[in-house]
Amino acid sequence: MKKIVILISGRGSNMEALIAARDAGTLPVNIVAVISNRVEAEGLETAAKSGITTHFINHKAFAGREAFDSRLAQCIDEFEPDLVVLAGFMRILSDGFVRHYEGRLINIHPSLLPSFPGLHTHHCTVHFVTPALDHGPVIIQAAVPVLDGDDEASLSARVLQQEHIVYPQAVRWFVEDKLTLENGRVRIAAELAEPPVLISPEIR
Numbered sequence: 405m406k407k408i409v410i411l412i413s414g415r416g417s418n419m420e421a422l423i424a425a426r427d428a429g430t431l432p433v434n435i436v437a438v439i440s441n442r443v444e445a446e447g448l449e450t451a452a453k454s455g456i457t458t459h460f461i462n463h464k465a466f467a468g469r470e471a472f473d474s475r476l477a478q479c480i481d482e483f484e485p486d487l488v489v490l491a492g493f494m495r496i497l498s499d500g501f502v503r504h505y506e507g508r509l510i511n512i513h514p515s516l517l518p519s520f521p522g523l524h525t526h527h528c529t530v531h532f533v534t535p536a537l538d539h540g541p542v543i544i545q546a547a548v549p550v551l552d553g554d555d556e557a558s559l560s561a562r563v564l565q566q567e568h569i570v571y572p573q574a575v576r577w578f579v580e581d582k583l584t585l586e587n588g589r590v591r592i593a594a595e596l597a598e599p600p601v602l603i604s605p606e607i608r
């Protein structure tokens with residue numbers, strides 16, 4: 405079974421969605437470690453309760469970004485993961501780190517700007533992390549509507565719900581060898597019927 409390491413800095417709800425999918429038997433993966441750069445990250449406790457090995461590496465204890473990243477990479481590599489999953493990891497990663505994990509480092513982020521101007525939708529995106537690009541090649545996105553009376557909290561909650569669907573989906577594709585990064589482009593196995601953008605039922 406493929407191994408993944410998850411990096412977090414806080415709440416860890418995306419990490420929880422991955423653990424839940426694993427426990428439900430829909431994500432055949434071995435979560436070998438959860439690493440946080442913040443000791444107070446709630447997700448550390450959640451992971452430990454699920455029996456997952458956790459590590460805390462304090463970025464403030466290092467002289468600079470490279471030094472921290474190299475310690476982090478050393479810790480990750482001890483677990484020999486097939487995939488490194490950023491799940492609310494609040495650090496800019498150095499080019500060297502990102503290159504080291506090329507094709508096996510993914511991230512999720514929510515948009516704070518309307519995804520399709522005029523349509524009142526927001527989205528979240530799962531993408532490979534590459535040094536050259538801001539966002540990196542997109543694996544899957546989900547779009548949600550902005551409803552009357554929405555505020556930032558209700559909108560983020562709606563986007564987060566979709567994050568918890570698309571992130572396990574992207575990891576599932578990866579661990580089933582249906583997703584790769586080739587020459588800077590995402591390749592998803594042809595037999596997959598899922599569209600690259602999941603539109604939430606409210607806007608369909």
Ligand code: GRF
Pocket residue numbers: 412413414415416417418419491492493512513514528564567
């Ligand atoms: C999520 O919105 C994720 O997309 C972004 O940071 C947030 C982390 O939330 N990168 P959680 O820690 O997974 O609950």
